[in-house]
Amino acid sequence: MASKPLPLGFYERRPDVVARELLGKTLVRRIGGEALEGVVVETEAYFGLEDPASRAYRGMKEYNRVMWGEPGRLFVYNVHKYWMLNVVAHEPDGVGGVLFRAVEPREGIGRMAENRPVSSLRELTSGPGRLSVALGVTRELNGLPVTDPGGPMVVLDAPPVLDLCASHRIGVKEDLPEELRFYVRGNGFVSG
DNA sequence: AGGAAGATCTACT
DNA sequence: GTAGATCTTCCTA
Numbered sequence: 001m002a003s004k005p006l007p008l009g010f011y012e013r014r015p016d017v018v019a020r021e022l023l024g025k026t027l028v029r030r031i032g033g034e035a036l037e038g039v040v041v042e043t044e045a046y047f048g049l050e051d052p053a054s055r056a057y058r059g060m061k062e063y064n065r066v067m068w069g070e071p072g073r074l075f076v077y078n079v080h081k082y083w084m085l086n087v088v089a090h091e092p093d094g095v096g097g098v099l100f101r102a103v104e105p106r107e108g109i110g111r112m113a114e115n116r117p118v119s120s121l122r123e124l125t126s127g128p129g130r131l132s133v134a135l136g137v138t139r140e141l142n143g144l145p146v147t148d149p150g151g152p153m154v155v156l157d158a159p160p161v162l163d164l165c166a167s168h169r170i171g172v173k174e175d176l177p178e179e180l181r182f183y184v185r186g187n188g189f190v191s192g
Numbered sequence: 193a194g195g196a197a198g199a200t201c202t203a204c205t
Numbered sequence: 206g207t208a209g210a211t212c213t214t215c216c217t218a
Binding site: 058061062063077078079080081082139 | 210214215
């Protein structure tokens with residue numbers, strides 16, 4: 001289990017490619033001396049000025065400028081009371097990111113359940129707002145790299161997921177023709 | 193200063 | 206399946 005953080009180069013590709021390949025990787029949140037871990041089971045890709053559903057669509061603002069910046073850094077922003085956890089991903093001089101929509105809890109489940117009390121385990125992290133509460137994600141993480149082994153949030157490498165599905169993105173007002181949501185087939189922690 | 197929108201969630205019918 | 210809550214950010218005045 002000596003998995004290392006995914007390198008910067010992993011994120012220096014198109015957001016849709018990164019979103020697909022992030023499935024099965026391990027998301028680690030270090031907080032209060034504990035490591036809260038989950039396997040990524042659902043993601044969505046967002047592009048830049050050409051993507052009407054993207055936070056980058058209406059141009060660079062203070063809150064979204066990390067989408068133009070170095071890949072492999074967190075982009076955290078608020079919608080409807082919840083913090084959305086993204087990682088910046090794009091080709092050189094590009095814009096984009098990947099939204100973490102669901103993880104399967106692995107470590108630190110007790111602490112996650114304190115952060116977000118639920119009656120069944122499946123409700124703990126099966127949604128972008130849900131997983132942020134469970135993992136203690138706030139805007140303090142915005143701009144931090146996920147490639148630093150000792151950082152407050154890291155993505156560790158793991159074998160690729162072979163049995164995956166794609167669909168249109170969920171909850172967006174105006175989507176692109178491409179299917180940009182990716183999830184592990186049959187996994188119980190996928191939202192929806 | 194005020195209103196509206198939003199990549200959501202929960203509860204209820 | 207639909208409605209309402211909730212809060213950060215943006216846009217207009």
